[in-house]
Amino acid sequence: MILKVIVLALIGTLVAGLLKQVKPEISIVAVIVTGLIIIWTILGEIVTIKTTFSKLFESSNVEGIFSAVMKIVGIGYLTEYASSVCEDYGTSSLAKKVQLAGKVCIFAMSTSAVTTIMSAITKLV
Amino acid sequence: MSDGVEIIFKIAGIGILTAVINNILEKSDKKEIATLTTIAGLLIVFAMVVSMMSGLFKELKTIFNLY
Numbered sequence: 001m002i003l004k005v006i007v008l009a010l011i012g013t014l015v016a017g018l019l020k021q022v023k024p025e026i027s028i029v030a031v032i033v034t035g036l037i038i039i040w041t042i043l044g045e046i047v048t049i050k051t052t053f054s055k056l057f058e059s060s061n062v063e064g065i066f067s068a069v070m071k072i073v074g075i076g077y078l079t080e081y082a083s084s085v086c087e088d089y090g091t092s093s094l095a096k097k098v099q100l101a102g103k104v105c106i107f108a109m110s111t112s113a114v115t116t117i118m119s120a121i122t123k124l125v
Numbered sequence: 126m127s128d129g130v131e132i133i134f135k136i137a138g139i140g141i142l143t144a145v146i147n148n149i150l151e152k153s154d155k156k157e158i159a160t161l162t163t164i165a166g167l168l169i170v171f172a173m174v175v176s177m178m179s180g181l182f183k184e185l186k187t188i189f190n191l192y
Contacts, residue, residue, distance in 0.1 A: 026140035037129035074189025
């Protein structure tokens with residue numbers, strides 16, 4: 001499975017390098033598409049991880065926290081993906097904007113996680 | 126070779142094709158049609174990518190329940 005990702009990444013860089021001379025605009029699209037395909041290949045793994053963990057957390061009452069953590073992981077991953085693509089093609093200012101937006105979203109998400117944690121703790125005491 | 130790689134090669138093909146058509150049109154001094162073909166090639170590629178992207182991000186949204 002990891003081999004597939006490696007092959008895809010190498011082919012993607014080759015195609016992007018080739019297209020850079022011939023048609024620079026389409027090389028950007030090639031890089032974005034390879035990124036998407038890599039995400040698509042690892043989607044199955046993410047789903048299995050999520051189901052096993054959610055089954056684990058089903059029993060305890062901290063279900064809210066797990067979904068918040070998954071959300072934070074998702075936001076972190078997607079913003080990292082977008083900002084690295086932006087940085088690749090020179091628009092590093094956009095990359096920084098995306099990272100800032102990701103931080104703000106994660107911070108907003110963490111407030112709800114903190115409240116659920118607090119409610120869980122107060123229930124325990 | 127999953128279907129993922131085919132998409133990459135398709136995009137590469139379209140890119141090279143538009144470049145070649147561009148050169149031919151420029152040699153036969155039809156500059157304005159050359160720019161049109163470039164734009165057409167780009168549009169085709171973007172259309173293909175956008176539909177793929179929206180499907181993938183919808184799936185990601187359901188997985189990470191990001192709303």
